[in-house]
Amino acid sequence: MPKTPLPLHRIQKPPMTPQRLRRLMLIASLVLLAVCWTVLAMLKPATQGKIVLTAGAPGGIYYNYAERYAQILKRDGITLDIRSSSGSVENFQRLREEDNEFQVGFIQSGTGNSEQAPGIQTIAAISYEPIWVFYQGAATFDRLSQLRGKRISLGLPGSGLRIVANDLLTENGITTNNSTLVELNGSTAYEQLLNNKIDAAFFIGRADSELIHTLLNSGIKLMSFSQADAMVQKFPSLSKITYPRGATSLINDKPSHDVTLLAATAMLVSKESLHPALAYLLLDAANVIHNAPDFFTPRNYFPNQNIEDFAISDETRRYFKSGRPFLQRYLPFWLANFIERRFTILLPFIAVLFGLIQAVPRIYEASMKKRLVVWYKEIHLLEEEIWNTDAPSEEKLTEWHNEIEEIDSNANQIDIPQRYYGDIYALKQAIRVVRDRISEAAHQREITTTSPSPQ
Structure with a gap:
């Protein structure tokens, strides 16, 4: 059974001329840009203008650091909201909780680790925190085990010093069963050492801090850790450092020999939710504040990423490898962040637009x-x-x-670009072939009808 032919007199759509194509692409681009900008206007800013930092006790080293960070961040329009705390332990507890306002803080190495708080990341290791053990008595001590049976101050509860001191003493066989362990702040421990109310005390802090400077000039003995190499193997969060001969006083040759100390590392850490742009600002501030040399490190040793307590942030790895992001090197922070924000959001739309631009010629040809x-x-x-x-x-x-003839007439009315003229002529050739077939069929019928009938 023959197929039913398609209906003739098909309505031809307006031709897709190059001018019409350009107009459609321009309209589509403008609509796409309008949608993008509307989305941008509805979005919240990429970064907040405030960082909440948990520091330490007012007047302490962490709090002093925080105040210096605040001054630097203020230049880029960021307010550092400094919150006091009892020390490293409380800072760690605040940051490990997800649903609170604290974003950044200072933590002493050994306070916690990534298994206990997977949501905390390290922005940078920022300084050594020397651990000093001062003691009274005629004997010279160079091992913690020699303090067995003594009255010893460990530091305040909640402080990083308290944790480190307790761990070190326990490893050396000193517990509350065989010694008197008390929890005193630095000033009180110093006074009780002077008055012989305690025999030894742990302190932590820079050599140029007021309390440590006073202790070094007081005549109270300072322990040099003869077993430091073994102790840093047992406690990877600690480092072995040397307080050099004459560092307290060259004139008086104090100390009269190099003193081997242990040191924790102060870390600037944050929650993983901290915006990357703010992490770069904090790294810049850390580089300004902590890169100076001291008795224990050369210039530019800190800040660094040589610490393993928590995962190192991606921004930190990129910063120490190649520095600040390109735009932040040459533009003010707010402008660089604005451009990066828009580019990040517009990128998917640009990809879609690029795909459309590539697809339009194929659609047009089809x-x-x-x-x-x-x-x-x-x-x-x-x-x-x-x-x-x-x-x-x-x-x-x-x-x-x-x-x-109807097909031929419609073919003559097709309006297409010049590049498709060859296809038009091929169509006309096909029409000519079918027309010849019809003529041949008509001629055959004429022969058949005019031929005489057989007798």
Whole structure:
């Protein structure tokens, strides 16, 4: 059974001329940009103008650091909200809790680790915190185990010093069962040492801090750790450092020999949710504050990422490898952050637009081809019917003739770019072939009808 031919007189769509294509692309681009900008206007700012930092006790080294950070961050329009605490332990507890306002803080190495707080990351190791053990008595001590049976101050509860001192003493066999362990702040411990109310005390702090400077000039003995190498192996959060001969006083040759000390490392840490742009600002501030040399480290030793208590932030790794992000090197922070923010959000839209730009020519070409394919289908169906009809009637021949002329007329009205003229001529050639077939069928019918009938 012959297939029903497609209807003729198809409505041709307006041609997709280059000018019309450019207009459509311009309109699409403007609409896309308008949508992007609307989304941007509805979004919250990428960074907040305030960082909440948990420091330490007012007047302490951590609190003093925080005040210096605040001054530097203020230049970029960031307010550092400094919150006091009892020390490293409380700072750690605050930052390990997800649902509170604390974002950044100072923690002493050995206070915690990534297993206990996977949501904390290290921004930078910022300084050594020397551990000093001062003691009274005629004997010279160079091992903690020699303090067995003595009255010893460990530091205040909640402080990083308290944790380190207790761990070190326990490892050396000193406990509350065989010694008197008390918890005193630095000033009180110093006074009780002077008055022989205690025999030894742990202190922590820089050599140039007021309390340590006073102790070094007081005549109270300072322990040099003869077993420091073994102790840092047992306690990886500690480092071995040397307080050099004459560092307290060259004139008086104090101390009269190099003193081997242990040191914890102060770390600037944050929650993983801290915005990367703020992390870079904190790293810049750390580089200004902590890169000076001292008795224990050369210039630019700190800040660094040589610490393993918590995971190192991605921003820290990039910062120490290649410095600040490109835009932040040359533009003010707010402008660099604005551009980075917009670029990050616009990037998916740009990718979509790029895909559309690449797709439009293919769509356009398919549209042009479709205009020709419609008439090729008409020709194919007509030709198929001609081949399947053995003896067409006069009416059928007339119908075929009208159809092919209708197709030819419509083909002449197709408006397509010059590059597709070859396809038009190929279509006309196909029309000519079918027209010849119709003429041949008509001629064959004429021969058949005029031939005499057999007698």
